[in-house]
Amino acid sequence: MLPPTTDDGAVVITGASSGIGEQIAREFARRGYRLVLVARRADRLGDLAEELGGLAHVLPVDLSDRHERATLPDQVAALGVVAEVLVNNAGLATVGPVSESDPRAELNVVEVDVAAVVDLCCRFVPAMVKQGRGAVLNVASVGAFGPVPGQASYGAAKAFVLSYTQAMREELRGTGVTAAALCPGPVKTGFGEAAGIPDEEAEKALPKFMWQEADAVAKAAVDGLASGRGVIIPGAANRIAAVFRS
Numbered sequence: 001m002l003p004p005t006t007d008d009g010a011v012v013i014t015g016a017s018s019g020i021g022e023q024i025a026r027e028f029a030r031r032g033y034r035l036v037l038v039a040r041r042a043d044r045l046g047d048l049a050e051e052l053g054g055l056a057h058v059l060p061v062d063l064s065d066r067h068e069r070a071t072l073p074d075q076v077a078a079l080g081v082v083a084e085v086l087v088n089n090a091g092l093a094t095v096g097p098v099s100e101s102d103p104r105a106e107l108n109v110v111e112v113d114v115a116a117v118v119d120l121c122c123r124f125v126p127a128m129v130k131q132g133r134g135a136v137l138n139v140a141s142v143g144a145f146g147p148v149p150g151q152a153s154y155g156a157a158k159a160f161v162l163s164y165t166q167a168m169r170e171e172l173r174g175t176g177v178t179a180a181a182l183c184p185g186p187v188k189t190g191f192g193e194a195a196g197i198p199d200e201e202a203e204k205a206l207p208k209f210m211w212q213e214a215d216a217v218a219k220a221a222v223d224g225l226a227s228g229r230g231v232i233i234p235g236a237a238n239r240i241a242a243v244f245r246s
Contacts, residue, residue, distance in 0.1 A: 002135055144161065
């Protein structure tokens with residue numbers, strides 16, 4: 001369940017400058033939550049915060065940098081707010097076989113998609129448990145339910161996020177804090193473009209009925225978190241795909 005809105009409570013959202021993260025920020029703002037928007041692109045964050053009015057704070061942080069992200073809890077506290085919801089949305093991917101991969105790029109995927117999720121959960125969840133309320137939403141993927149040839153690191157990273165979140169959810173029972181994994185299918189967000197897969201190319205490879213809009217995914221995510229669901233898979237086709245990939 002989601003904690004109720006409070007004067008000093010806030011939703012910390014990583015990767016909030018675009019795509020699913022931006023839409024999750026908009027969805028929480030519509031529900032009256034204060035926000036802390038985290039991403040590298042300060043200009044994009046600033047534009048979004050201005051659009052959302054006085055509900056949003058901006059913290060430009062490179063989550064691939066362990067030293068930078070370690071400062072995030074103190075930066076949030078310095079804003080005078082308490083992180084009552086953590087959304088680990090920031091992520092990236094690479095494309096191509098392992099035999100042709102760049103070790104630095106692959107390890108960067110692991111740093112952002114895996115290490116940053118673990119790091120921020122370890123830094124924010126203890127305070128949530130201490131205050132007896134809170135929620136964590138970790139963004140995984142339908143790809144978490146089976147291997148993803150050509151994106152081996154990404155698929156494995158999302159499988160880790162799913163398993164990690166499910167284990168943490170069990171640990172948190174009875175504490176007043178909950179955790180859920182969001183596992184969307186394909187979404188037009190520019191994420192694929194950054195990985196080297198244009199949306200037009202991806203659309204040819206994946207059935208049209210699997211595609212979801214980012215705002216619909218965000219609404220499903222927040223609704224699912226509010227209703228206490230542990231694994232949130234937007235779209236009936238994607239839920240069926242997850243079963244067959246398992």
